[in-house]
Amino acid sequence: MRTQILVLGAGYAGVMAANRLTQRDDVDIMLVNPRPHFVERIRLHQLVGGTHDAVQPFAHVLADAVRVVVDEAAAIDAPRRRVLLANGDELSYDYLVYAVGSSPSDSGVPGVDEHAFPVSSFESATQLRRALADEPDAPVVVVGGGPTGIETAAELAEQGRDVTLVAGTVVAPYFNEPGRRSLTKRLLRLGVTVITGTRVTRVTDGFVELADGQHVPTGITVWATGFEPSDLAARSGLATDPEGRLLADETLTSIDDDRIVGAGDAVSPSGVPERMSCQAAEPLGMRAAETVLARLAGRRPELLANPFFGQCVALGRGGATAQISRSDDTATWMFVGGKAGAWLKEQVCVLTVTSLVKEARKPGSMWNPSTKARRHVLEAAKAETAAPAQATVVA
Ligand SMILES: Cc1cc2nc3c(=O)[nH]c(=O)nc-3n(C[C@H](O)[C@H](O)[C@H](O)COP(=O)(O)OP(=O)(O)OC[C@H]3O[C@@H](n4cnc5c(N)ncnc54)[C@H](O)[C@@H]3O)c2cc1C
Known part of the structure; x- marks a missing residue:
């Protein structure tokens, strides 16, 4: 049977x-x-x-x-x-x-459901794309200092949008200091205003309120605080x-x-x-x-028993920073930035799909490396x- x-x-x-x-x-x-x-x-x-x-x-x-x-x-x-x-x-x-x-994840912050766009599903990303097209000059506030928030902020800033990134305590918390410095430098070069050391307490359709009482003006708010x-x-x-x-x-x-x-x-x-x-x-x-x-x-x-390799964050089409990790997913001091980082990031994106294609054509062929890291x-x-x-x- x-x-x-x-x-x-x-x-x-x-x-x-x-x-x-x-x-x-x-x-x-x-x-x-x-x-x-x-x-x-x-x-x-x-x-x-x-x-x-x-x-x-x-x-x-x-x-x-x-x-x-x-x-x-x-x-x-x-x-x-x-x-x-x-x-x-x-x-x-x-x-x-x-x-x-x-x-x-909406983190339970008031106003997120009504006034912010998430990025992490196909439907929400499509909705956000439409909203951006409808309001080409609106300032954008991206909330979330992890990879999704950083990548979205950089992508939009590279296209000339006015972007503020409210990153929480620190930008790219997974990263070690040298990689984080490189990544932040690129964000600033793209024109992103980066706010750290605070969190968002409320979202309205005109501003984002921070824990210290500051109001950051927004036309479109992107919510990217995690999954x-x-x-x-x-x-x-x-x-x-x-x-x-x-x-x-x-x-x-x-x-x-x-x-x-x-x-x-x-x-x-x-x-x-x-x-x-x-x-x-x-x-x-x-x-x-x-x-x-x-x-x-x-x-x-x-x-x-699979190992980790790091975290590679795209910074628009012209840059990326790859934080290299140990196999147990803790960051080392090594990173790859700039154009080499951008090349690496694109290879990672392509590889995720070619791995699926390879497994579809020849099941069992994808090598699953094994380490003691999980233990x-x-x-x-x-x-x-x-x-x-x-x-x-x-x-
Ligand atoms: C913008 C962005 C950038 C990212 N960049 C990276 C990166 O560079 N590197 C990295 O490693 N990770 C990255 N991630 C994270 C990564 O995308 C996720 O961790 C990954 O997609 C998880 O894979 P998955 O198969 O578990 O789930 P998903 O890819 O979320 O797939 C789950 C599927 O199940 C479907 N589903 C949900 N509920 C049901 C249901 N009840 N019945 C049937 N189907 C259902 C969903 O619609 C979806 O199609 C990124 C995420 C985002 C949003």
Whole structure:
């Protein structure tokens, strides 16, 4: 009998997992996603700036054997192994890959829902692009000093917009000092006004209010303070970490149900999630697929062991700063800036798509490097917090 595998979410993690699962020809793979195309989420700031459409057809990135259902999962009924779709249909599965990603976080600040545009979904980025086109001279305030805020601010400033970046405590908190200096210099050269050491307490349609009482005039406000995971797992009664990611072990298997594996931004292995990034999402997608394949083959699944390389932040089309990290995702003193950084950033963006294409054409071919870094991350997390109560590390 054929095994039914359902993948929820066609982002970097879900597409990678679905492609890798096609190594077996006795499985039927169905991928549920709200849109009929793949979104290159890491290029959404380019969609906003009009320098890339951030979309790839599924025919390009997805194996022919994967069937796409354009809809949204409304609930997972784990005991019955069924998923209820938003249109009322139900899909049954033998194995479920939970890869529903994340969405913008509003940080609970008054006025954000009414007066600010998020960047981190295809729909919100498209809406923001339209608003910018309607008001070509409006000053723009970007809130958020992480990569999404910086990339959006730089992209718009490079096009001559009047941009203020309210960066929170510090710009690019992941970065080490030399890389941060280089990145900030480029932002200033592009004409971005950078405000640090404060936070936004209110957004209106005419100004953004800061904690120190300052009002920064705005025509269009962009909200980019981070991502929050989908709440589908929590809504479905599955165990989650405090932020709502599916709580899994180090094979990415849900602690509630060994027929459910998680991947990407939406999973929390051992309660110690990897940084929300496509850098982690694709290897997590591979690992999730390998866990299912191991179970089908009667093997013991391997543990998560992928390394990090750093964080590369685009600064318009002519520059970028890449902070090089250790494999445990902590920043070193090394960085690559300027045109070399811009070249590196473009290669990273291209590579994320070619990895999916390669896996679609030749499943199992993408190499998933393995390090001991993950073990060190878990030990450090345990030492720091005496380990989250719900952590379940599979040894
Ligand atoms: C502007 C920007 C720049 C970025 N730059 C970088 C970068 O340079 N490097 C990096 O590593 N990361 C970067 N990131 C972060 C990266 O994009 C995410 O961490 C990554 O997309 C996570 O991949 P994922 O597959 O887990 O989730 P996603 O890519 O979010 O995909 C999840 C998919 O699931 C779908 N979905 C959601 N709910 C449901 C449901 N109920 N049913 C079915 N489908 C559902 C979503 O619509 C989506 O298609 C950037 C993000 C943004 C916004």
